[in-house]
Amino acid sequence: MTRELSRSSRKKVQSLTELLQLTGCADVNDLQALIESEMSTDPLFVDMGADMTSLQFYTESSGYELPWPFEVGRFWRAIDDLNTDLLHHAEAQGLPEWDSAQAAARDDDPHSIIGDATNDLAEFFGLGLDTFVDHVGGGWFPQDDSELVGLHEQTYRWYGSGQPLQVLLGIGRDEAVVAEPIEHGAGLAGPAWLERGRAEHVLLRREGTLRRLSEQVRDMETLVRSDLHFCAGCRVVLSRGRANQQCRSCLGRYYGMIVD
Numbered sequence: 001m002t003r004e005l006s007r008s009s010r011k012k013v014q015s016l017t018e019l020l021q022l023t024g025c026a027d028v029n030d031l032q033a034l035i036e037s038e039m040s041t042d043p044l045f046v047d048m049g050a051d052m053t054s055l056q057f058y059t060e061s062s063g064y065e066l067p068w069p070f071e072v073g074r075f076w077r078a079i080d081d082l083n084t085d086l087l088h089h090a091e092a093q094g095l096p097e098w099d100s101a102q103a104a105a106r107d108d109d110p111h112s113i114i115g116d117a118t119n120d121l122a123e124f125f126g127l128g129l130d131t132f133v134d135h136v137g138g139g140w141f142p143q144d145d146s147e148l149v150g151l152h153e154q155t156y157r158w159y160g161s162g163q164p165l166q167v168l169l170g171i172g173r174d175e176a177v178v179a180e181p182i183e184h185g186a187g188l189a190g191p192a193w194l195e196r197g198r199a200e201h202v203l204l205r206r207e208g209t210l211r212r213l214s215e216q217v218r219d220m221e222t223l224v225r226s227d228l229h230f231c232a233g234c235r236v237v238l239s240r241g242r243a244n245q246q247c248r249s250c251l252g253r254y255y256g257m258i259v260d
């Protein structure tokens, strides 16, 4: 049976034996190799499930379970869906990552554009740079995700925008997260300086994804800006989450304190 024929087939497959026959596979290893040949990445695992009541195939990042009996066409669609998941996962993983050297360069020059990931994000969303910036703004830099709290089963690549940070954008396989950044201590860049506060999830690649994302980013900006704190001395904006009422420079200048 050719794949084209079986792809649209509504024939119900009752058992593994029948599926092996229909796909021309000698055994489960053969079947695994057949499914793998349709996939963009490996490894893939095929399992019969407990009590042999379903066929399961999965990768490190997603999986599908087809309870017996299922239509032949459903079998191929599940493989296609899994493949799409894998591609999206790979795309998200391919976005720029936190780079401590780039972050250090930005600390020296707050106006530096080294490491600006806005263009890569626009490409990820399939948008022109201007359209992307119109909707969610620019100045997105990779954040060190190792210390962002509340991580889910999904892996996110985290970006932040604003000085001090006003919004975090996490990109996962099938959803984005717009989150409130909470900076610790004296605003040192690096592990243990950033936490994720309130968060909103937006499904990717849906009708209205961009509009939802835009709304969430603007809402988060408004929220965060409304409770930004200002130095009681020189009135500069203080890093969020810091305990002092004065900036480092004022603490040194007016109170003789050395803060690092």
Ligand SMILES: [Zn+2]
Pocket: 231, 232, 233, 234, 235, 236, 246, 247, 248, 249, 250, 251
């Ligand atoms: Zn100050």
